[in-house]
Amino acid sequence: MSWQPRAITLDLDETLWPIWPVIDRAEQVLHAWLTQHAPRTAATFDTAGLRRLREQVGRAHPQRAHDLSWLRQHSIALALQQCGDDPALAGPAFTLFFAERQKVEPFPDVPEALAALAARVPVLALTNGNADVQAMGLGQHFVGVLTAREFGCGKPAPHFFAAACERLGCAPAEVLHVGDDWHLDIEGAHAAGLPSVWVRRPGHPDKPATRQAQPLAEVGTLAALVDVLGWG
Ligand SMILES: [Mg+2]
Known part of the structure; x- marks a missing residue:
């Protein structure tokens, strides 16, 4: 050139x-963590359900489209809340997801x-x-x-x-x-x-x-x- x-x-x-294999794995790790710490949420939302909720949250908050971390953490909090678990667990759950998401090859x-x-x-x-x-x-x-x-x-x-x-x-x-x-x-x-x-x-x-x-x-x-x- x-x-x-x-x-x-x-x-x-x-x-x-x-990135997609990494996101898949991070979602599985997140779900395993929820099974331990928020079993009602884990029982209601499998990984596909959590992903659908994350996509719904994205559509509901177009003004946050630039902030994937916020969208992810907010969608976890929403799932917890809907299932009667403590929404404050979204903080540590997101920290775990985020650490997994960095494990790219x-x-x-x-x-x-x-x-x-x-x-x-x-x-x-x-x-x-x-x-x-x-x-x-x-x-x-x-x-x-x-x-x-x-x-x-x-x-x-x-x-x-x-x-x-x-x-x-x-x-x-x-x-x-x-x-x-x-x-x-x-x-x-x-x-x-x-x-x-x-x-x-x-x-x-x-x-x-x-x-x-x-x-x-x-x-x-x-x-x-x-x-x-x-x-x-
Ligand atoms: Mg790209």
Whole structure:
């Protein structure tokens, strides 16, 4: 690629590690904990029921869409309350869920590719989720993390991308955004004036037919991004 970015904003979930197996496991651990500490709630809500409730809470509180931690903890409190258990248990239950949610396994190409990117330009994590890159042992590759929760809204909002560029001290046209989600990452970056590269890992959905944005490249791994940039 002849164009070279001065900085990179990088999505986390599904770009650096698969998230859904981790959420599945965290929900199972949460349910096992409820079985011990709030058996009525555990008997009424299996893991699928808890997930449905979490989704309902998300629909009922669109103004909290940027704060997945709040939505999760609130949905646990609601389940406890509905079943006559102590809603205050939602605090320790969420702490447990959150710790499990951090136990991600990066895709095999990620540690080396991330180090190669970070050796060239500042890399800022830009996420709508609640991953903790320090807890995952990847913090040394990032100059920082901008989360939707901290900022008050997330991707695809153009001013979320603008805040990231400001933090990097770069104009949007100088920053490459890299992510897996067509709508949030690629269309979001496009609307904010950032060039993008779409990480579409094997088995991930294709772009929609009505696509408006045009990423600079589509890659199957982060290692392929390093190659496309000529930084290998
Ligand atoms: Mg993602």
